[in-house]
Amino acid sequence: MNLLDKTTIKIDGVMDFEWAPATPQREGVKQYEQLFCYWTPEIGSNPAKVGLMSIPSKQIVRTLNLFSVTDAKLHWQSDATYLSVKVDRHSKSKKSQATTLEIFRIKEKGVPVEVVDTIKDTVINFAWEPKGDRFVIITTSEPTGPTAVPPKTSVSFFCPEKAKGPTVGNFKHLRTLDKKNSNAIYWSPRGRFVVIATVANAQNSDLEFYDLDFEGEKPESDKDLTANLQLTNTADHYGLTDIQWDPAGRFVASWASVWKHAMENGYHIYDFKGEQLREEPVEKFRQLAWRPRPPTLLSKEEQKQIRKNLREYSKTFEQEDAERGASADLAVVEARRRMLDEWLAWRASVDAEVEEERLDRGLPVNPVEGLVEQPENGEEQQVIEEIVEEVIEETEEIVP
Numbered sequence: 001m002n003l004l005d006k007t008t009i010k011i012d013g014v015m016d017f018e019w020a021p022a023t024p025q026r027e028g029v030k031q032y033e034q035l036f037c038y039w040t041p042e043i044g045s046n047p048a049k050v051g052l053m054s055i056p057s058k059q060i061v062r063t064l065n066l067f068s069v070t071d072a073k074l075h076w077q078s079d080a081t082y083l084s085v086k087v088d089r090h091s092k093s094k095k096s097q098a099t100t101l102e103i104f105r106i107k108e109k110g111v112p113v114e115v116v117d118t119i120k121d122t123v124i125n126f127a128w129e130p131k132g133d134r135f136v137i138i139t140t141s142e143p144t145g146p147t148a149v150p151p152k153t154s155v156s157f158f159c160p161e162k163a164k165g166p167t168v169g170n171f172k173h174l175r176t177l178d179k180k181n182s183n184a185i186y187w188s189p190r191g192r193f194v195v196i197a198t199v200a201n202a203q204n205s206d207l208e209f210y211d212l213d214f215e216g217e218k219p220e221s222d223k224d225l226t227a228n229l230q231l232t233n234t235a236d237h238y239g240l241t242d243i244q245w246d247p248a249g250r251f252v253a254s255w256a257s258v259w260k261h262a263m264e265n266g267y268h269i270y271d272f273k274g275e276q277l278r279e280e281p282v283e284k285f286r287q288l289a290w291r292p293r294p295p296t297l298l299s300k301e302e303q304k305q306i307r308k309n310l311r312e313y314s315k316t317f318e319q320e321d322a323e324r325g326a327s328a329d330l331a332v333v334e335a336r337r338r339m340l341d342e343w344l345a346w347r348a349s350v351d352a353e354v355e356e357e358r359l360d361r362g363l364p365v366n367p368v369e370g371l372v373e374q375p376e377n378g379e380e381q382q383v384i385e386e387i388v389e390e391v392i393e394e395t396e397e398i399v400p
Contacts, residue, residue: 004055004056004058005056005058009053009058011038011040011051012040012043013040013041013043014038014039014040015038015039015040015041015072016038016039016072016073016074017036017037017038017039017074018036018037018038018074018076019034019035019036020034020035020036020037020076020080020083020106021076021078021079021080022078022079022080023080024079024080024081024106024107025107026061026106026107026111027107027108027109028109031057033054033055033056033057034054034055034056035052035053035054035055035061035080035106036052036053036055037050037051037052037053037074037076037083037085037104038050038051038053038074039051039072039074039085041069042067042069047065047066047067048065048066048067048069048072049063049064049065049066050063050064050066050072050074050085050102051063051064052083052104052106052111061111062104062110062111062113064085064102064104064113066087066089066102067089068089068090068091068092069087069088069089070088070089070090070097071087071088072085072086072087072088073085073086073126075126075127075128076128077128077129077132077133078128078130078131079131080106081105081106081107081133082103082104082105082106082128082133083103083104083106084101084102084103084104084126084128084135085101085102085103085104086099086100086101086123086126087099087100087101087102088122088123097122098118098119098120099118099119099120099121099122099123099139100115100116100118100119101115101116101117101119101137101171102114102115102116103115103116103171105168108167114170114171116158116171117173119137119139119156120141121139121140121141121154122139122140122141123137123138123139124138124139124140124153124183125137125138125183125184125185126138126185127185127186127187127194128187129187129191129192129194129212130187130188130189130190130191131190131191132191132192133159133160133168133226134157134158134159134160134174134191134212134226134227135157135158136155136156136157136158136185136187136194136196137155137156137158138153138154138155138156138180138182138183138184138185138196139153139154139156140152140153140154149203150181150183150201150203150204152179152180152181153180153181153182153183154176154177154178154179154180155176155177155180155182155196156173156174156175156176156177157173157174157175157176157210157212157227157229158171158172158173158174159171159172159174159212159225159226159227160172160225160226161224161225161226162224162225162226169226172225174222174225174227174229175229180196180198181198181201181203181204181206182196182197182198182206182208183197183198183199183200183201184196184197184198184199184243185197186243186244186245186252187245188245188249188272189245189247189248189249190248190249191249192211192212192213193209193210193211193212193232193249193272193273194209194210194212195207195208195209195210195243195245195252195274196208196210197240197243197254198240199240199241199242199243200240200241200260201240205236205237205238205239205240206234206235206236207234207235207236207237207240207243207254207270207274208231208233208234208274209231209232209233209234209235209252209270209272209273209274210229210230210231210232211228211229211230211232211273212227212228212229213227213228214228214229214230214232215228216228216230232273232274233270233273233274233275234274235254235268235270235274235276237254237256237268238256238263238264239256239261239263239264239265240254240255240256241255241256241257241259241260241261242254242255242257242287242288244288244289244290245290246290246293247290247291247292247293248293249272250271250272251269251270251271251272251277252269252270252271252272252274253267253268253269253270253288253290254267254268254270255267255268255285255287255288256285257285257286257287258284258285258286259286259287264281265281265282265283265284265285266279266280266281266282266285267280267282267285267288268280271397273397329389333387336387
């Protein structure tokens with residue numbers, strides 16, 4: 001490791017900086033580059049500034065001047081397609097404050113900046129959808145310092161408008177849920193599903209599971225937006241301290257760690273829709289970690305072909321599942337028939353023993369003989385076996 005060009009990068013008054021989590025391909029840029037952003041406060045008559053720099057060239061590819069800035073937070077989207085700058089601004093009297101979201105569209109020509117609705121309340125949490133273009137924020141109008149009672153919050157969902165062509169439309173407000181206790185946002189690593197939770201709160205421990213691509217009917221007001229929000233389930237985990245999705249985005253684990261308190265420690269596991277699969281109290285439980293998911297061995301072209309032919313694969317798998325089900329049913333029928341044969345054999349042996357004992361005692365072999373009506377044609381009676389299956393319950397689950 002050596003100092004790049006043997007010189008430092010001088011940024012006066014820099015408050016914070018963040019590397020891009022991926023290597024986006026900016027329009028018109030062919031050479032290799034990494035990006036990082038930074039912000040500086042107002043110094044004298046100079047405005048606050050957000051800068052986007054390219055490395056190794058050290059070229060500043062975009063700057064944004066800001067005024068009346070109290071604080072700023074930098075939030076990269078996982079693919080580095082977007083950079084959101086949460087800017088807290090104060091009024092001239094400095095008695096009131098408002099927040100704006102300045103979104104840099106990294107891959108578009110000239111890196112345009114879009115300003116999302118002004119938010120009057122304090123933003124306490126922000127999270128981009130992984131590999132997506134939607135985000136969630138949590139706000140509160142109450143003081144956020146250390147208080148006996150945690151503040152009431154609001155959860156707001158944002159998504160782009162539908163647009164023609166490859167470009168993404170402007171970001172619009174989708175929905176706000178008021179009078180909540182939520183303070184944490186946990187997106188599925190595959191996107192689409194998100195858990196909004198109340199963590200490390202002695203009074204509440206709610207989990208709410210949302211689907212942003214719900215396949216049901218879409219409200220008329222959301223027809224032009226790229227999301228269909230639906231609450232799929234709710235849960236409660238007393239003493240909740242941590243939440244983590246598994247790498248595949250199919251399951252969610254929540255736990256109460258003894259590292260943070262000693263009350264009802266243990267873990268819960270839910271599926272992506274919020275249905276609880278397991279509840280396990282464990283004394284002195286500390287931490288849960290999912291096994292990492294290794295990267296796929298398939299090339300992008302092979303993955304593309306699989307998605308293209310997914311219906312054909314599905315037919316094959318459904319046929320195999322049906323055959324397995326039929327063989328399982330056949331095994332059950334054969335087991336029942338075997339049990340019936342064993343019972344009939346036992347019954348025949350008992351009848352033979354009874355008949356022999358009656359003969360020894362000089363009694364009639366069949367005391368009710370003659371009372372049982374015999375077939376007129378003299379044919380032997382036949383035993384007809386009938387198998388009846390009854391479906392008690394049938395459910396269908398959608399697996400992402």
